[in-house]
Amino acid sequence: MDGAVARPQRSGLRPPTAGAGRPAQRAVELRDPRGRTTLVTRPMPEQPGRFGRPVPGRGAEAFVDRVDPAALQTPAVRAVLANVARICPAFLPRQVLREGTRHVLVAGTIGRAPVVAKCLAPAALRGPQAAQLVDRFHHEVAVYRAFVRHRPPVRMPRLVAADHDRCVLVLERVPGRPAARERHPANAPTPGEVRAVLGAVRTLNLWRPPTDVFDQPLDYQTEIARFHSLGLLTDRDAGDLRALLHGLAAVPRQLCHGDALLGNMLLAPSGPVLLDWEQAGWYLPGYDLAVLWSVLSGDTAARRQISQLAQSGGTLARDAFLVNLTLVLMRELRIHDLPGAGEEQRIMIRRLYDDASLARRAVRAAVGTR
Template sequence: MYSSATTGTPTQTRTALRPPTAAGGRPGQGPAPYRDPRALATARGLLPRQADQLAARNGTDRMQRGRALEAATADRLDPAALQTPAVRAALANIARICPGFLPRQVLREGSRHILIAGTIGRAPVVAKCLAPQALRSEHAEQLIERFHHEVSVYRAFVRHRPPVRLPRLVAADHDRCVLVMERVPGRQAARERHPVSAPTPGELRAVLGSIRSLNLWRPPTDVFGKPLDYQLEISRFHSVGQLTDRDAGDLRALLHGLAGSPLQLCHGDALLGNILLAPSGPVLVDWEQAGWYLPGYDLAVLWSVLSGDSAARRQISQLAQSGGTVARDAFLVNLVLVLMREIRLHDVPGAGEEQRIMIRRLYDDAALARRAVRTAVGTR
């Protein structure tokens, strides 16, 4: 690892270098020739195959130690991040339900939520809390209601295990809006809401498989409500000019035809950032908006954010329309409303060049979805 100097006075050389040692460690018997595991194994009288196995084990051990060191470095305690007023208030609330919680890292300190990674004993956990500024905002009542709903969802999943992977509930405080969950090893499917690079085809198939399993599940619980009022959403986007009179009429016509169709259990916010790619498969997090939607809502959310991957969009569209005309119409209604929401969220003054490109794509996608809705209405 370190190289010795080759120049200098004889005195400096004697003090800087140690006497050469052989494999047995006795000084004065020449340099150590057996640093390679294969050579060391051969010197011990092992066969070549056994030498290969020993070298492989040594290499695996070094790799595992390197990964452990990397993980420890990633979770290194950050005193400065843990001393902000918002984080300290969150830690005080966490300590009320988990006195043994040891904070290690602030994963997120946003305007709505604070995520803190830590441990309880040897178990890695993540604590999610509502941020103090969220409790003082004009949307505080809605944010508190959503957090309470997420706590209820996690508690319901303890009694009725869903067919998808999600973090295990450790503790929750309904009144103080604190949720402590198992920390699942894995990485986000994408860090951006509208990622430049999509997951690999294999990862996308796994994600769609998990979403499909959830959508087909009929949980024996009344925890899940109807988070989205479709008629109200159409009227809202129509009133602000995002939907024309014809657009609103076409969507209401499709809704009328879907009046008797069964609803579907959806995650409600199936962005790639809310999906962890773990060794055991995709893990869904952030269940604040889970509930009963028209079929294909989660697929519409994924379609709306994967503008850079035409193959993924084609796969999502085929999956959404595999249930026939009813599934197609429901997916189109969901898609138009999701795209309207994305446009309203991102089309704001002061947008940079990259965001303006994304906004233009969203408008193009919305025009494409409108045409598909008109075609669907004409074929009913």
């Protein structure tokens, strides 16, 4: 709410104007002049290939996983490995990459081919969000299967096997490293890496597969109503967003990854690889760009480039990007603005509120120029 939390107002978003001689769609520029570096991220190890050292070899020899028998023997991991063995009897587990409350990732090999098994954690199937997590996993399985029939123009792990009922995916393991280790990294990727990531996202967004292959994961009206009821959007905010949405009713949807965080972008020898397709589908244009803009708070140049890309399609593209950006920022506030946050998280939350103010003013200015 505008009045609920007092946040310092910062300039940096040039509102659209209807002045003569300049089209309104060229007048919006999302700029963040702060460029502060306050959070600390862990240094990322060097990786082979285009973004690191030369590739030492192909296949399983490119990975030097340390086998950890103890990690492979936990009840959760043993349960998911039993499910993996049903569809891939030749799968040889080598290392637990992640054992979280939602997913378990186990690296291994099938013959000489390095693969990763991704499974829903047993605890997730018993939790309050079990139905939602199962639906998302089923959606990701459907996306990978659709990509077998309709090959996308971006690099992604090849599907090896899938079990829809038991929520198991076995995928090619691609050598590389995430573009960032944290959701909101302070140390942004290099300019070259940012350009590569934006290029991959832009290529995906411009792809036009058959419209019946993917669905529309996001109900914009429902999202506006939800954030309004939570107090993150004021009455005026909700009204402005609905006004922009009304003008976007006839705009064709754009295929988006849906969760284009830097942690879901693997910098591989062949270029960026997009991971975790649970939320892929048709969105208003610019959704993936809005996600990237929201997490690159420390990279003013990248944000300027994203803003220019998002608005290159004209006024409607600008309006769609602003709707997406506002809802993405509301979601980030909902995730991170929690009691008991430490100092580093409070700094990030203040940044998010500043960014939300920028987006809110841009939306109001865009409504005023229609």
